[in-house]
Structures are given as C-alpha cells and as structure tokens.
Amino acid sequence: MRRFVLIAVPYLWLLALFLVPFVIVFKIALSDAALAIPPYMPTMKDGLSAMFSQLDFENFVFLTEDDLYWKAYLSSLRIAFISTVLTLLFGYPIAYAMARAPHEWRATLMMLIILPFWTSFLIRVYAWIGILSTEGLLNRFLFWIGAISEPLTILNTSTAVYIGIVYTYIPFMILPIYAALERLDASLIEAAEDLGCSRMKAFWLITIPLSKGGIVAGCFLVFIPALGEFVIPSLLGGSGTLMIGKVLFEEFFSNRDWPVASAVAVILLLILIVPIILFQRNEQRQQEAEG
C-alpha cells in the first residue's frame, strides 16, 4: 500500500502537469484558430474520437508558407551551433587547467565554476547590456586604450547573443569535460611522451579522445537549451536576431495566435528530439564504460 502511494503520487503529478499539457499542445496545434481560442475545451469534451477526427494540419502548412518561421528555426540552429563551438573553444582550456591544478585547489575552482549558475540567469544576461552597449564599458575601454576610434555596435547583434550564450552556459561545458579530464590517467600521457610523442601530439592523440565523452556531453548541454533560448536573444539580440523561442513567445503574447504558437512548439520539440536522444545514448555509453 505504502509502495503504491510512493509511486502513484509523483506519477500522477507528472501525468497531470507534464504529459497532459503536452497532449493539449499537440491538440491545439492541430486545431482551427476559431476553436482554439480560450473556449477550446468544447472540442476536447466531445471525447477522444471526436478530438482526433477533427485533426487539421492547417497550422503546420501555415508555418511552411511564412518564411519567418523557417528563418527563425534555421537561425536558432545556426546560433545554437556557433555558440556551442565557441563555448567548447573557451571552456576546454579552462576545464583542462582545472584538471591540472593542484588537488587542494580543485574543490574551490569547481565551486567558482558552479557559483554563477546559482545566481539569477536574468541578471547575468542583464549585466552584459551595460558592457556591450554603444556607450558601454567595453567601448569606453577600447576607446581609452586606443584600439578603436568609433564605438563598435555589439549590443543588438548576433555577436551579443553569442557572448550571452557562452557566458551563461559555459559552466555546463566545463563541468563534464573537467570530470572526464580528472579521471584521465596521467601515466598514459607520460608513456606517450616517453615513446617520443611531442606534447602537442600526445594532447591530440590521448587527451582529446579520452575526454570525448565529456566534450560530447558538454556540447549537448549547451546546444539543447540554447536552441530554445528566449531571454538572451530578447535582451541582447535586438529585433534583428531571430530565434524560435522568441518567435514562440511573441506569437503567443503579442499576436495571441495560440494554434500557431503550439505548432511552433511542436516542431521545436521534434527538432530537439534528435540531440536529446543522442545525448542520452552518450550518457549511457559513458555509464557502461565506467561500470
């Protein structure tokens, strides 16, 4: 009996507040605009068979016709991809240096990496507005050292979005790579060097392949949330940066077009399923390798 309650309570909670809402999103994505404005429930009260007999792909057709959505999906994919690569390029050397740091520093270094994650995401993104704006600190600094004579426009461009994503997601990249590098057996590198490998070559042939699991995990941990990101493109990207999370939010709150917003969400979900499955495979493979 106790076991039943133990399983049933969280199970029912998630069914009601996670799974059912998704079914509703799918349902609304497949229904007419007229039926899906707040009193959309009548169509659901008619029962399941009625619900599925009225399926309508109009909203998805609409998405393919308006090139705003295509552009938004493609530009989200591009921005998420480029920022993932940048995060890896900046994150790897940090993780590597952390793994080489003396033992007694490591816990502190770890804490310093995790600490920003506990502070408000919104505030961390906001902090960049004052730095990147035309009269911002970065421009004033560059002007002061004489590197530029005219202010650079960084805020409200995709560069600012890249900076924002790298800044907020870099802990997700550093931690799995650090975990992989820390486990790495140093004697393997010594062996390679003894056998005549240059340091650089040993790094490419041993360190990188052995930290591959961490690299892949880190890339997915950055790419997946970056794809649906809303706060960063809205605050730093300006009106010129299209990202699908922003389009969805605006479709919903400004245009109040619920069926289209739901259809946008369904497609975003379908796009995300591929990296999510790949990520889980990678995790499983790593667990098997450990166990």
Add this chain to the structure above:
Amino acid sequence: MNRLSPFNVISLTFGFAFLYLPMLILVIYSFNKSKLVTVWAGFSTKWYGELLSNDAFLDAAWVTLKVAVISSSIATVLGTMAAYTLVRGGRFFGRTLFSGMIYAPLVMPEVITGLSLLLLFIGVGMDRGVMTIVLAHTTFSMCFVSVVVSSRLATFDRSLEEAALDLGASPFEAFRLITLPIIAPAVVSGWLLAFTLSLDDLVIASFATGPSATTLPMKIWSSVRLGVSPEINALSSILIGLVASGVIIASLISKRHSVRIQQEERAAGRFENN
C-alpha cells in the same frame, strides 16, 4: 600532471575574469551616484534606498519568495519520492514513462513547458496567480530534485538498509532512520536547487501567471527591457550577495558533513574487516 603551464594559468585567469567581471561591474555600478549607468559619478547608496521604497518591487519579491518556498518544499517531497521509486522501486507498470517524465523537463525549452502549462490551466478553467506558478514550478523542479537525490541513492551502501530490515525495522522505519539521514545532504541540495530555480524563473512564470501575481524576475524583465537602470543594479547586487553567501555557507556545511560521513564509513569498514 599537477603542474600548471603558463597557458593553463592564462586560461584560468581569463576564464574566471570572464565569469566574474560582469557581475562585479554590476555590483560596483549599483553604488554609482549618476543615473547614467556607465558613467561613474561618485559613491552613493541612494539606489538601494529607492529600491526599498519601491512597493512594486517589494510586492514582487514577496510573491517570488512565497512561490519559491512552497514550490521547492513540495518539489523536494515529490522529487525524493520519485527518486526512491526509480532507484529502489523495482519494476512497476509504466516505469519507462515515469523515468521519461522525470528526465524530459530537464531538457525541455522553458517556452514549451510554459506554453503547455498555460494551455492546461486555461483548459481546466483555473484562475491564474500564485497557485498556478507554484504548480508549474513544483513540476519542473521536482525533476531536478529527483535527479540529485537519485544519484546519492544510487551510490549508497544498500546493506545498511538491509541490516535495519533484518533487525526488525519496518520499511518506513528503515527509510526514516537509515536512508533519510544518509541522503539528507542530497535532499537539502535538491531543495536549494529547486528554490533557486524557482527564484530565477522568468519564462515559465510569465506563462503560468495571471494579472494577479507578478514575480520578481517578471518585474526585472519589464524594467530591463527599457534599458539599464541603477535600481535593477542595486537589486541584482543584493541577489548576488545573498546567493554568494548562501552557496559559501552551504558548501562549508556539506564539506564538513562529507568529511564526517567518510570518517564514519571508514570506521564502519574497519569494523567489518575485523
């Protein structure tokens, strides 16, 4: 391996500067006298004063705190139950679906979670406000709690539980007297994580709420969209200060705790080996 090359030192220095400078600048400029956020005009705490007399911010802070405390507490109970079920529950009907529902919210874009919950709340005709934000926050943060707690449950020595059961404890007593004290640090960090996630959330709360409740992130969001404001800098500095001290205290406590656990486990191991 424990030798830092100049390149390592440079990457660490730049890495941590990159992580911390923006926040440091925010804190410094919150003490700026000038309304222009990028021009330093002398030290002043007036923005803190204005912040504390701004009722809209205080109301929002109160709503946020209420939501965070309630949702993280429910989430901790549900998440711990879910973790226990996943790690110790054996097989039951729909286990795969259950674990899927635990992991899916972790990677789900917030816009989708928020949208789907809003459609649900409207569908069942629920009045949106504090209550619906609590429901929404509990749902995604219980999954985080469950991941944190199940990783601890998976690593702990099950024979301790079995010993208690052999000695006549009921499963519930064994849980309360043996399991719970051992996983307590994970439960506490799960609660803290849920609490922070709730404090921090903008997107899901914006979808889940109605006109009656505005959370602090929503309030920050609406003023930040108009540009940088010194009041927000002051507010951010307060939040950064709170989080930093909270995390430092928590890590000191957990460090002491893990040292003690290790000592106990070592002592127990020595006893066993004799």
